[in-house]
Amino acid sequence: MELIPWPELHAMDQSIMQEILQYLFSGITNGAIYAVIAIGFSMLYNSTDLINFAHGEFVMLGSLCMVTFFGSMHLPLVPAIILTIICVAIAGLVFERLAIRSVKHPEPIVLIIITVGASIFLRGLGMIIWGKDAYSIPSFSSHPPLDIAGAKLLSQSIWIIVIFLVASVGLQLFYKKTLTGKAMEANAISKRAAWIVGIPSKLMVMLAFGLSTAMGGLAGVIIAPITMSSYDMGTMLGLKGFCAAMLGGLGSLWGALIGGFLLGILEALGVGFVSSGLKDATAFVLLLFILYVRPGGIISSADANRF
Amino acid sequence: MNNHQTRNRICYAVFSLLIILAGYTIENPYYIQVLTFIGINTLLALGLNMLMGYAGQISLGHAAFFGIGAYGTAILTVHYNLSPWLALPAAIAAAMIVAYIVGIPTLKLSGYYLGMGTLGFGMIVNILFREWSSVTGGASGFIGIPTLELGPVSFSSGRNYFFLVWGFVLTSFIICQRIIDSRIGRALRAIHDGEKAASAVGVDTRKLKLQVFVLSAAFSALAGFLYAHLVFFISPGTFSFIASIRMVTMVVIGGMASIWGSLLGASLLTLLPEWLHAFSEFEMVVYGLILMIVMIFLPRGLTRGLLDIYERANKKNDH
Amino acid sequence: MTTELPLLEIKTVFKAFGGVQALSDITFSLNPGSITGLIGPNGAGKTTLFNLISGVFPVDKGKIVFSGTGIKNKKPHTLVDIGISRTFQNVELFESMTVLENILVGQHTRTRCGMWGSILRFPWVAGEEKKAHQFAMELLDFVGLNGHADKTSGDLPFGWQRLLEIARALASRPKLLLLDEPAAGLNIVETMQLGDLIKKIREQGVTVLLVEHDMSLTMEISDWIVVLDQGEKIAQGTPRTVQADEKVIAAYLGTAGKKTED
Numbered sequence: 001m002e003l004i005p006w007p008e009l010h011a012m013d014q015s016i017m018q019e020i021l022q023y024l025f026s027g028i029t030n031g032a033i034y035a036v037i038a039i040g041f042s043m044l045y046n047s048t049d050l051i052n053f054a055h056g057e058f059v060m061l062g063s064l065c066m067v068t069f070f071g072s073m074h075l076p077l078v079p080a081i082i083l084t085i086i087c088v089a090i091a092g093l094v095f096e097r098l099a100i101r102s103v104k105h106p107e108p109i110v111l112i113i114i115t116v117g118a119s120i121f122l123r124g125l126g127m128i129i130w131g132k133d134a135y136s137i138p139s140f141s142s143h144p145p146l147d148i149a150g151a152k153l154l155s156q157s158i159w160i161i162v163i164f165l166v167a168s169v170g171l172q173l174f175y176k177k178t179l180t181g182k183a184m185e186a187n188a189i190s191k192r193a194a195w196i197v198g199i200p201s202k203l204m205v206m207l208a209f210g211l212s213t214a215m216g217g218l219a220g221v222i223i224a225p226i227t228m229s230s231y232d233m234g235t236m237l238g239l240k241g242f243c244a245a246m247l248g249g250l251g252s253l254w255g256a257l258i259g260g261f262l263l264g265i266l267e268a269l270g271v272g273f274v275s276s277g278l279k280d281a282t283a284f285v286l287l288l289f290i291l292y293v294r295p296g297g298i299i300s301s302a303d304a305n306r307f
Numbered sequence: 308m309n310n311h312q313t314r315n316r317i318c319y320a321v322f323s324l325l326i327i328l329a330g331y332t333i334e335n336p337y338y339i340q341v342l343t344f345i346g347i348n349t350l351l352a353l354g355l356n357m358l359m360g361y362a363g364q365i366s367l368g369h370a371a372f373f374g375i376g377a378y379g380t381a382i383l384t385v386h387y388n389l390s391p392w393l394a395l396p397a398a399i400a401a402a403m404i405v406a407y408i409v410g411i412p413t414l415k416l417s418g419y420y421l422g423m424g425t426l427g428f429g430m431i432v433n434i435l436f437r438e439w440s441s442v443t444g445g446a447s448g449f450i451g452i453p454t455l456e457l458g459p460v461s462f463s464s465g466r467n468y469f470f471l472v473w474g475f476v477l478t479s480f481i482i483c484q485r486i487i488d489s490r491i492g493r494a495l496r497a498i499h500d501g502e503k504a505a506s507a508v509g510v511d512t513r514k515l516k517l518q519v520f521v522l523s524a525a526f527s528a529l530a531g532f533l534y535a536h537l538v539f540f541i542s543p544g545t546f547s548f549i550a551s552i553r554m555v556t557m558v559v560i561g562g563m564a565s566i567w568g569s570l571l572g573a574s575l576l577t578l579l580p581e582w583l584h585a586f587s588e589f590e591m592v593v594y595g596l597i598l599m600i601v602m603i604f605l606p607r608g609l610t611r612g613l614l615d616i617y618e619r620a621n622k623k624n625d626h
Numbered sequence: 627m628t629t630e631l632p633l634l635e636i637k638t639v640f641k642a643f644g645g646v647q648a649l650s651d652i653t654f655s656l657n658p659g660s661i662t663g664l665i666g667p668n669g670a671g672k673t674t675l676f677n678l679i680s681g682v683f684p685v686d687k688g689k690i691v692f693s694g695t696g697i698k699n700k701k702p703h704t705l706v707d708i709g710i711s712r713t714f715q716n717v718e719l720f721e722s723m724t725v726l727e728n729i730l731v732g733q734h735t736r737t738r739c740g741m742w743g744s745i746l747r748f749p750w751v752a753g754e755e756k757k758a759h760q761f762a763m764e765l766l767d768f769v770g771l772n773g774h775a776d777k778t779s780g781d782l783p784f785g786w787q788r789l790l791e792i793a794r795a796l797a798s799r800p801k802l803l804l805l806d807e808p809a810a811g812l813n814i815v816e817t818m819q820l821g822d823l824i825k826k827i828r829e830q831g832v833t834v835l836l837v838e839h840d841m842s843l844t845m846e847i848s849d850w851i852v853v854l855d856q857g858e859k860i861a862q863g864t865p866r867t868v869q870a871d872e873k874v875i876a877a878y879l880g881t882a883g884k885k886t887e888d
Contacts, residue, residue, distance in 0.1 A: 051419055099599050102603045103602075103603055105606055107606070108422070110602050110606045112365075112422065113552075113555065113559055113602045114598070114603065116556070117596070117597075117598030118595060118599060120591055120598065121592055121594075124591025124593075124595055127588065128589065235548065239426070278438055280430075281430070281431050281434040281438075284426075284428075284430040284431045284434070285427075285431060287424075287426075287427040288413075291412075291420060291424045291427070292412045295420050485744050485747060489739055489743070489755075490737050490739045490740075490754075490755075491739070492744065493723070493730055493734075494734055496722065496723055497720045500723065501718050501721075504714065504719070505731070506702045506703050507712055507714070508706060508731055508794060508795070508797075509703045509798050510734050511701075518741055
């Protein structure tokens with residue numbers, strides 16, 4: 001057996017550190033995206049007790065709208081983002097108004113199938129509008145990647161994290177500081193009580209839908225430069241965002257954040273050190289683990305629906 | 308013998324006659340093939356209906372058992388040169404064992420959480436089909452699954468396969484009908500109506516839910532076996548999350564807690580894409596719309612929904 | 627008191643939920659063939675005690691002994707098997723099933739046809755079904771619901787649903803029947819009929835433990851009364867002695883103005 005000389009061993013250590021750091025960066029980037037998707041799920045679940053299986057498709061719409069506005073029409077960045085989010089939110093509102101509000105007996109199984117139907121519909125719509133091609137758009141800015149201890153942090157990653165921070169701080173402020181936000185939270189806690197004090201429940205549900213799908217659109221916006229966008233990208237993203245929301249604790253915003261980052265980082269480390277093929281399984285293994293051990297998620301107390 | 312049983316016997320007799328009649332009179336091989344697929348889908352819907360419709364437990368991952376049946380027979384017959392007729396019980400047993408192991412922790416959950424647990428399980432199995440390529444052929448699929456033969460009878464022809472599949476369907480219908488009409492079936496429906504009350508009258512709800520979960524896995528695996536030997540080629544996409552959702556949709560659209568509803572749901576969901584080919588690129592949009600519209604206006608499924616409309620119309624006429 | 631062995635013994639039972647002590651140091655026993663009334667103001671812990679006896683929650687400390695064996699950690703369905711049956715405060719029927727089917731499910735522990743039995747229809751299965759039907763009809767007769775066997779149970783008027791739930795509980799041939807506020811929601815006539823029914827059940831040799839707010843009913847039919855207040859047993863005795871007990875009077879009057887949650 002050959003002994004490795006000391007300086008080289010040291011160098012190897014350093015390269016492993018570098019590698020871990022690199023995976024950590026990509027994990028945090030993905031984590032931020034999962035967190036944004038998970039927040040959308042959680043917000044909606046909070047206000048309506050509904051799990052929207054079409055949520056991933058709103059992410060897809062966001063991504064492809066961004067391809068059109070920013071990639072093809074060359075609108076400036078900020079107007080392109082705003083326009084995209086508005087379009088996706090409008091799609092969400094239309095969905096709520098036409099499909100969800102028409103349901104007379106909102107049992108989980110019926111709602112699951114309606115939202116699944118919506119996801120197929122939206123995927124089909126995406127295919128009609130954008131075709132079956134996959135698109136990519138340039139990064140939001142052309143800065144060179146940052147070099148941190150030998151690992152590279154892409155400028156788009158910084159964009160993603162910054163936008164994520166702005167969005168979650170904004171949401172937090174909205175819920176805690178504005179009257180509308182407080183009304184939404186009250187409505188989420190008890191519809192009846194909120195109704196008694198004069199909060200219009202229907203409007204709150206619509207608002208929740210709009211905000212939730214807007215978050216989905218935002219996730220689509222930030223992911224567009226780092227992936228290939230196509231009509232069928234939504235399903236997996238939606239399911240993973242959903243896993244993240246469950247992981248943290250369904251219905252809790254902080255839970256969604258924690259779940260998103262945990263999933264992103266573990267997935268990245270899994271790719272690095274186990275196998276890239278099994279990457280997609282990480283989310284679901286975590287999901288099963290949390291359901292079996294603590295079905296309420298990391299954040300919420302373990303009251304959940306266990307018989 | 309009471310009315311209910313007499314009516315059932317007549318129903319099954321007519322049903323068998325229709326199968327025989329269809330098998331011998333339909334000449335067009337395309338129709339025969341579509342009907343064979345309907346049979347396979349009916350098995351899927353039936354198994355899941357026992358779990359969802361009767362016991363009230365949702366599963367969003369049942370395509371996994373469909374896949375275990377298909378890959379099970381593919382692996383055993385191709386890699387191990389086993390006779391398909393030995394691979395059949397082996398594949399079904401494999402699905403049942405997996406269902407048993409997964410069911411113990413998963414069936415403790417309820418509502419959305421149960422849906423998510425089964426979804427996660429289905430996704431993991433599907434990823435295994437895709438990634439464990441040395442055994443499953445990976446994303447590009449598994450080729451060379453042999454034709455079924457039984458002595459001098461070869462099931463390569465459409466007609467023979469049609470009879471094989473519908474023979475299994477008929478047997479499965481009778482098995483399920485018998486379970487539903489028994490002590491076990493009553494206990495299942497009791498769990499559906501109220502789990503707390505069911506255990507308070509002495510039903511071991513955990514054990515029974517697990518039994519039904521295992522049973523429904525067995526039907527799915529049987530469907531998988533029949534599917535694999537019909538098309539000779541399987542790939543992970545057939546057993547994906549979308550496939551699980553399709554199964555749920557068949558059950559709900561056809562009608563929960565209805566054996567004939569499973570047949571109706573499976574027929575519609577098999578025929579719908581065939582009809583929708585005419586819409587070419589609008590196919591998915593129309594499919595999604597139909598799903599939403601049926602669920603919004605007939606949330607109890609077509610069988611019940613149409614019956615309700617009929618009854619309402621009758622009541623109006625009375626006044 | 628008689629020298630017979632008690633059917634059910636509650637021995638220094640404690641139960642807390644979170645920080646709230648729901649029951650502390652409860653001890654009493656039921657004689658076979660008796661009707662015992664468990665009374666107390668709202669929040670006294672009556673329903674909690676019921677849930678402990680029927681195995682819904684485990685006991686924190688102490689022991690519950692049924693027919694000489696401890697029932698610690700036994701699941702509700704096992705308890706039905708050994709002879710403890712119950713009804714619920716807010717009637718819990720299998721609403722989509724018929725009246726007859728509800729009672730057939732009630733016989734679950736007394737029949738044994740399993741998955742294989744139902745698929746293969748062994749010869750004995752038909753015999754078992756026939757017997758179960760017969761017994762179900764007898765029970766319907768017993769509670770006065772004959773002629774309604776094929777109605778959907780969810781469509782019955784409320785008073786009949788109560789009766790059906792009692793019949794379903796009797797279907798497992800229990801030794802001990804726990805009735806959780808059986809008179810709630812019934813009118814005066816129905817309550818009187820219920821009293822007669824409970825006495826008839828006792829005549830069949832079934833021991834009854836009854837939680838009830840209707841004092842006149844409880845006092846009339848019970849042989850023995852146990853009074854709980856705020857999780858503690860404050861009195862027990864015959865209806866006459868309990869009614870005269872100062873602690874009991876104080877407990878009822880003292881909490882009369884103040885509403886606590888049950």
